[in-house]
Structures are given as C-alpha cells and as structure tokens.
Amino acid sequence: MVAHRSDKATExxxxxxxxxxxxxxxxxxxxxxxxxxxxxIRPIAKEIQPAAxxxxxxxxxxxxxxxxxxxxxxxxxxIQKRLDPVINRKALFVFASDxxxxxxGVSAYPAKVTxxxxxxxxxxxxxxxxxxxxxxxxxxxxxxxxxxDFEDNPLLLKEKIRRGTRNFAxxxxxxxxxxxxxxxxxxxxxxxxxxxxxIDIVGLGEMGIANTTSAxxxxxxxxxxxxxxxxxxxxxxxxxxxxRKTTVIEKAxxxxxxxxxxxxxxLRKIGGYEIxxxxxxxxxxxxxxxxxxxxxxxxxxxGLIAFxxxxxxxxxxxxxxxxxxxxxQAALTHMGLEPIVDHRMRLGEGTGxxxxxxxxxxACRIMCEMASFDDAGxxxxx
Amino acid sequence: MVAHRSDKATExxxxxxxxxxxxxxxxxxxxxxxxxxxxxIRPIAKEIQPAAxxxxxxxxxxxxxxxxxxxxxxxxxxIQKRLDPVINRKALFVFASDxxxxxxGVSAYPAKVTxxxxxxxxxxxxxxxxxxxxxxxxxxxxxxxxxxDFEDNPLLLKEKIRRGTRNFAxxxxxxxxxxxxxxxxxxxxxxxxxxxxxIDIVGLGEMGIANTTSAxxxxxxxxxxxxxxxxxxxxxxxxxxxxRKTTVIEKAxxxxxxxxxxxxxxLRKIGGYEIxxxxxxxxxxxxxxxxxxxxxxxxxxxGLIAFxxxxxxxxxxxxxxxxxxxxxQAALTHMGLEPIVDHRMRLGEGTGxxxxxxxxxxACRIMCEMASFDDAGxxxxx
Numbered sequence: 185m186v187a188h189r190s191d192k193a194t195e196x197x198x199x200x201x202x203x204x205x206x207x208x209x210x211x212x213x214x215x216x217x218x219x220x221x222x223x224x225i226r227p228i229a230k231e232i233q234p235a236a237x238x239x240x241x242x243x244x245x246x247x248x249x250x251x252x253x254x255x256x257x258x259x260x261x262x263i264q265k266r267l268d269p270v271i272n273r274k275a276l277f278v279f280a281s282d283x284x285x286x287x288x289g290v291s292a293y294p295a296k297v298t299x300x301x302x303x304x305x306x307x308x309x310x311x312x313x314x315x316x317x318x319x320x321x322x323x324x325x326x327x328x329x330x331x332x333d334f335e336d337n338p339l340l341l342k343e344k345i346r347r348g349t350r351n352f353a354x355x356x357x358x359x360x361x362x363x364x365x366x367x368x369x370x371x372x373x374x375x376x377x378x379x380x381x382x383i384d385i386v387g388l389g390e391m392g393i394a395n396t397t398s399a400x401x402x403x404x405x406x407x408x409x410x411x412x413x414x415x416x417x418x419x420x421x422x423x424x425x426x427x428r429k430t431t432v433i434e435k436a437x438x439x440x441x442x443x444x445x446x447x448x449x450x451l452r453k454i455g456g457y458e459i460x461x462x463x464x465x466x467x468x469x470x471x472x473x474x475x476x477x478x479x480x481x482x483x484x485x486x487g488l489i490a491f492x493x494x495x496x497x498x499x500x501x502x503x504x505x506x507x508x509x510x511x512x513q514a515a516l517t518h519m520g521l522e523p524i525v526d527h528r529m530r531l532g533e534g535t536g537x538x539x540x541x542x543x544x545x546x547a548c549r550i551m552c553e554m555a556s557f558d559d560a561g562x563x564x565x566x
Numbered sequence: 567m568v569a570h571r572s573d574k575a576t577e578x579x580x581x582x583x584x585x586x587x588x589x590x591x592x593x594x595x596x597x598x599x600x601x602x603x604x605x606x607i608r609p610i611a612k613e614i615q616p617a618a619x620x621x622x623x624x625x626x627x628x629x630x631x632x633x634x635x636x637x638x639x640x641x642x643x644x645i646q647k648r649l650d651p652v653i654n655r656k657a658l659f660v661f662a663s664d665x666x667x668x669x670x671g672v673s674a675y676p677a678k679v680t681x682x683x684x685x686x687x688x689x690x691x692x693x694x695x696x697x698x699x700x701x702x703x704x705x706x707x708x709x710x711x712x713x714x715d716f717e718d719n720p721l722l723l724k725e726k727i728r729r730g731t732r733n734f735a736x737x738x739x740x741x742x743x744x745x746x747x748x749x750x751x752x753x754x755x756x757x758x759x760x761x762x763x764x765i766d767i768v769g770l771g772e773m774g775i776a777n778t779t780s781a782x783x784x785x786x787x788x789x790x791x792x793x794x795x796x797x798x799x800x801x802x803x804x805x806x807x808x809x810r811k812t813t814v815i816e817k818a819x820x821x822x823x824x825x826x827x828x829x830x831x832x833l834r835k836i837g838g839y840e841i842x843x844x845x846x847x848x849x850x851x852x853x854x855x856x857x858x859x860x861x862x863x864x865x866x867x868x869g870l871i872a873f874x875x876x877x878x879x880x881x882x883x884x885x886x887x888x889x890x891x892x893x894x895q896a897a898l899t900h901m902g903l904e905p906i907v908d909h910r911m912r913l914g915e916g917t918g919x920x921x922x923x924x925x926x927x928x929a930c931r932i933m934c935e936m937a938s939f940d941d942a943g944x945x946x947x948x
Contacts, residue, residue: 244692246802247802249801249912250909250911251909251912252909252910252911253909292628294945303942303943304937310626311626311627311932313936314931314932314935315928315931315932318931419631420628420629420631525907527632527633527635529632529633529634529635542700543921546696546700546921550697553691554692554695554696559691560685560691560692561682562683565674565675565801
C-alpha cells in the first residue's frame with residue numbers, strides 16, 4: 185500500500201524528508217509525486233568535464249590506458265560535481281512482483297517461485313545476498329506485487345500494489361492509478377533509504393516470474409526492434425516455449441499499441457509492478473544526484489522507460505552488465521550505454537549491478553588516490 | 567641476487583620452507599630449483615568435478631545462470647580439492663625489469679620510466695596500488711633487473727639479475743645462467759611470501775618499458791601467429807613506431823630461431839627478466855596449489871611460457887582481463903583461457919588481474935554461501 189502523502193508531504197519529500205501516514209494515497213497525490221520528481225531532475229555537471237578529463241590524463245599511465253575505468257571516473261565526477269568523487273554508501277534494491285502474463289506459459293518456472301525467491305532473499309540465501317555481502321552493498325527488497333505474504337523484516341519494504349499484474353495478453357497490465365502508485369512507491373522506497381543515510385550509488389534488480397516477457401515487449405515497443413529480436417529464453421524456456429513467448433509478445437503489442445513516446449502508457453499496458461518500481465527508483469535517484477546502475481534485461485527495460493519519461497537521467501545511468509538476453513543490447517544502444525561487466529550471466533536480482541558497483545568504486549578511488557606524473561616524478565612519453 | 571640454496575634447502579623449499587643465505591647461487595642450484603618445482607606440479611582434482619558441478623546446479627538459480635562465475639567456482643573447487651573453496655589471502659606480485667631492446671625505439675616512453683614507476687609503486691601511487699587497496703590484495707614488487715637503485719622497503723623484493731636484459735635485436739636477451747636465475751628468483755619470491763602466510767590466489771603483473779616487444783615476440787613464436795598479428799601499440803606508439811616494432815620482432819625471431827617447444831629457449835633468447843620472474847611464480851604457485859591470475863599481454867606471454875614448460879599448470883591458470891593488445895588473445899586461445907574482465911584496459915602492472923581476483927572471490931562465496939533449492943524451499947523448473 186503506498187503511503188498517503190499530502191501536497192506538503194510531497195514538498196518535504198523533494199527536500200529529502202518523507203512523511204508516512206496510514207491511509208491509502210489518493211491517485212492524484214501519486215501523480216503529483218511522480219511529476220515533482222520527474223521535473224526536479226537536473227543534467228550532470230558537464231561543465232567540469234574538461235577539468236576532470238585533465239586530472240585523469242595527468243595520472244601516471246599512458247593516455248586512456250585504464251579504458252572504461254576512466255570513463256566511469258569521469259562520469260562519477262560529473263554526477264557528483266567534484267574532481268574527487270567518493271562512494272560512501274552503496275545500496276541495491278530488488279523490486280519483486282508477480283505477473284498475470286505468467287498464465288500464458290511463458291516461463292520455465294511456476295509463478296509461485298517469485299514468492300519463494302523473495303523469502304530466500306529475505307533469509308540471505310540468494311546470489312544477490314552473497315554478492316552484496318561480498319561488495320559491502322546494503323540490500324533492500326521491495327514487494328511491489330508478489331502473490332504471497334511476508335513477515336516483517338528490516339530488509340523488506342512493503343509496497344504491494346496488487347497480487348500480480350493483470351494478464352496483458354487479454355487486458356492492460358495495470359490501471360492508470362496502479363501504474364502511478366507503483367512508480368511513486370519506487371520513488372519513495374529509494375528516497376526513504378536515501379534520507380536515512382545518503383546513497384551515492386544504487387543498483388536496481390528484480391525478481392518476478394514471467395517478467396522477461398514484459399521486458400522484451402517494452403524493449404520492442406520503445407526501440408522498434410521486432411518481438412522476435414527482443415525475445416530470449418529468460419530463465420530457460422525451450423524452443424517451443426520461446427516461440428510461444430514471442431507470439432504472446434507480438435499479439436500483446438498489436439492489441440495494446442503502446443505509445444513508444446509515452447513511458448507511462450508502455451508501463452501501464454505491458455509492464456509490471458516491479459518494473460514500475462525500478463522506473464520510479466531511477467527517476468528518484470537521478471533527482472538527488474545518485475548514480476544508477478542497471479542490471480540485466482528487466483532492469484534495463486525499466487531504465488529505458490525512465491529514459492523515455494525524462495532523457496535528462498542519461499548522465500546518471502550506468503549499465504551493470506551485459507545480459508545474454510539479446511533484447512538488452514537494443515535498449516543499451518538506445519540509451520548509449522556500455523555494460524561494465526560481462527560474465528555471461530542471466531540471473532537478474534541485481535547480480536550484474538552488484539559486481540559493477542565495485543568497479544565504479546575502484547574508478548572513484550583511481551580518481552582520488554592515483555598519483556600524477558608531477559606528484560610521482562615520472563617522465564611523460566616522448 | 568638469488569639466494570644460495572643447497573640440495574637440502576631445495577628439498578625444504580618444496581615442503582614450504584625457505585632458507586636464505588648470502589652467497590650468490592651457483593647456476594646448477596638454480597637449475598635444480600627450477601627442475602624440482604616444475605616436476606612437483608600436480609594436476610587439479612578433476613575427480614571432484616561431478617560433485618562440484620552438482621552443488622552449483624543445486625543453487626537457487628536457473629541452470630548456468632551465473633555464467634562465468636560458475637566456471638570460476640568450479641575451477642577453485644578443483645584447485646583446492648574441496649566443495650567450499652575459500653580465499654583467505656590474496657596477493658599480487660609486480661615483476662619489474664628493463665630491456666635492452668628499448669634501444670631500438672620500440673616504446674613511446676623513455677626507458678628510465680621503468681625505475682620511476684617502480685618508485686611510484688613503492689610509494690603507493692600507481693594504479694595497481696589503488697586497486698590492491700580497494701580489493702584487499704597484498705602487493706609486492708620484485709626488482710628483477712631495473713636499471714636503477716631502490717631503498718629498502720617492505721614491499722620491495724630485491725632479485726636484480728642485471729641492469730636490464732641484453733638487446734635481443736643483436737644478441738640473446740639473457741645467458742642461460744641468468745635465465746634460470748631469473749626463473750628461480752620468481753619461484754622464490756612467490757614461495758617466500760607463501761611460506762610466511764599462505765596465498766590462495768595470486769595475480770601476476772609487470773612493469774618494464776619495451777616489454778610488449780618481448781611479449782609479442784614470445785607469443786608469435788609459441789602460437790605461430792605472425793609478428794604483425796602479435797604486435798600492438800603497447801603504451802601508445804604511432805603507426806611509424808608500430809611498423810618499427812613489428813620489424814624488430816620479425817628480425818629477432820629470424821635471427822634467434824627460438825624453439826617453440828622449449829620454454830627456457832624462448833625465454834632466454836627474446837624474453838625479459840620480469841617475464842622470467844612471472845614464469846617462475848606461475849610454476850611455483852601451481853606447485854603449491856595456488857590459483858594464478860594472469861594480467862595483460864606480458865603476463866599472459868609469461869603464462870604461455872610456463873604452459874610450454876609444464877602444461878599441467880593449465881587448471882591453475884585464469885586470465886584476469888582481456889587486453890586491447892591482439893596478441894594476448896592468441897596466447898589465451900592457445901591455453902584455452904577466457905578473460906574475466908574487459909574494461910578496454912592496457913596498463914599492465916597487474917591491474918586487470920587485481921579486478922579479476924575480486925570476481926573469483928565472489929565466485930567462491932557463491933559456492934559456499936548461496937542456498938540450494940532444498941535449503942530455501944524454492945520450486946525447481948517444470
């Protein structure tokens with residue numbers, strides 16, 4: 185249930201204060217929350233790019249020899265508007281939800297696995313828990329619409345909109361009110377944590393059986409690639425399953441005709457609650473100047489919707505890893521992003537983002553700690 | 567100066583004990599050290615592969631969904647002969663030396679940069695220092711043959727064979743005695759540290775102006791690719807410099823005719839002292855069951871020589887990162903290795919290896935800490 189938020193509360197939230205009340209939030213308030221956050225996003229500090237690039241080029245190494253680490257150091261400098269970017273707090277949110285489209289037999293796993301995996305994550309046993317522990321990343325799980333109940337836990341943020349989206353093969357996945365509620369919930373989940381303890385970089389992962397079907401459909405609509413090009417095997421469907429999944433996506437797009445220039449229209453018709461939550465978290469993070477690391481296919485599809493909603497987020501976005509799902513590449517190309525790691529992973533949960541966050545941290549430390557030619561008395565090239 | 571080692575001492579060293587004396591080591595002793603280490607290498611524990619694979623497949627994720635992390639978890643299990651591989655101590659050695667071949671104008675940087683960069687590393691200001699601090703890796707620098715003098719420092723291991731190799735455009739880079747002394751020094755550098763505090767994974771980097779010329783020549787000889795295919799821009803030579811470098815390599819190979827089946831012959835004729843040091847460290851690490859992470863072009867060329875000397879090391883080897891130098895790929899293909907990270911880096915020092923070590927550590931933690939379907943009560947696929 186999304187917390188009630190008055191106009192005053194929306195203003196407070198923009199200043200980083202969050203007020204939670206018990207009544208359900210009126211739909212207009214969620215719309216206002218979304219609008220306020222979306223409008224408050226400012227581009228990164230491109231004006232310091234020459235100074236940041238000069239600092240990188242003065243480091244004791246051949247020009248450009250640290251490759252992508254240099255790009256990340258530069259990006260973090262522009263995001264933080266300082267030549268010594270730092271990462272004090274790293275966070276990762278796993279948004280979870282069930283999907284009505286699972287009824288079409290598009291996944292290799294039964295839908296109940298969403299809830300079972302949420303419990304696994306809360307208990308600390310999933311891959312994303314292990315990686316977050318390894319890299320010192322604070323993990324939070326946001327129940328956006330899982331068809332199961334969970335006991336209270338400090339890790340768990342309860343924002344359940346409904347027990348799974350509607351089946352978008354036959355109707356729109358969400359009502360307009362549910363869609364803005366889900367996006368606002370994602371914003372609030374991020375901003376609440378950020379207010380408690382400032383987050384410098386956030387990874388965004390997900391859990392939701394059948395959500396690659398939704399993500400592939402979104403990427404097909406927004407980038408214009410065919411459903412066939414956008415669709416992969418997800419958790420591992422066979423050839424027959426892949427053909428069925430592709431047909432489901434093709435028919436759904438023909439049926440709903442989502443407007444590729446209207447992020448909320450796409451999200452509502454063929455999206456998912458956890459995808460909406462990520463959209464909200466991306467926009468909220470960008471609005472407070474926090475770097476955003478996307479994960480695999482689903483997280484990237486959500487990033488793509490956020491990008492359609494406000495392209496100013498571009499400078500805050502990073503791609504955590506290259507998924508084996510081909511649709512992801514089309515979305516990355518659309519946003520001009522290059523993945524940071526590539527371990528042939530296809531798990532989601534934020535696992536690729538977690539690994540990438542450590543590389544971004546290394547890039548920041550390079551920027552801050554590595555000696556210049558002058559500092560070290562090293563000769564330059566001839 | 568390589569420490570004197572009696573036959574008794576060589577036996578002790580094999581048991582992990584190292585005895586250091588003051589007199590220079592007679593060449594025969596170095597040869598015996600090398601032979602003993604090379605003969606003591608045992609293949610990894612392939613017999614536990616089915617059990618290790620089963621454990622990985624039982625984890626709460628679609629089959630194979632963690633991609634390369636699963637391969638690394640499996641490899642570490644076989645190296646450590648246990649289903650719960652652990653990394654307690656991570657170390658990285660930077661082997662440094664000057665090269666006579668620098669006189670041929672094959673580098674964009676003056677030769678004195680080798681010594682200057684060694685001082686930078688000892689002072690903690692180089693990229694490799696920053697990355698080792700970030701990933702909690704113990705760094706050691708081994709002076710194998712730098713044309714400069716350094717003050718004592720706990721980081722620095724003094725194993726200087728000579729102030730730079732001979733110019734292999736006109737004569738063999740090393741004498742046979744220097745070559746075995748350098749390889750034995752690399753073995754001893756690793757084993758000494760390992761004896762003090764057991765090393766579970768070691769990264770091997772280097773510093774040495776002009777050493778990409780040596781590395782490309784080695785890769786051309788061993789893999790059979792042409793000098794042109796094996797040669798890249800190193801620290802950044804221009805088109806004219808690249809053409810000159812390629813010609814130098816072609817002529818040197820014609821002149822020396824190194825035997826591609828004889829690692830020491832290749833090493834002696836066209837190698838470098840720091841390359842020989844890495845060869846020794848690879849062999850020594852494999853002999854005590856320590857995982858080895860190679861770095862870029864030069865480190866990989868050294869790994870290739872170690873592989874020629876004893877192919878049993880194969881199971882202990884990992885490729886830290888994909889270098890932008892094309893020759894590296896040929897060497898990796900020859901050894902059947904897949905790089906762990908790819909950040910378009912071309913710095914050397916061990917920077918790619920350092921980043922990869924953290925991923926290997928993550929893989930071990932996945933193997934040890936991630937829940938199985940049974941542990942977590944998660945349903946399997948249908």
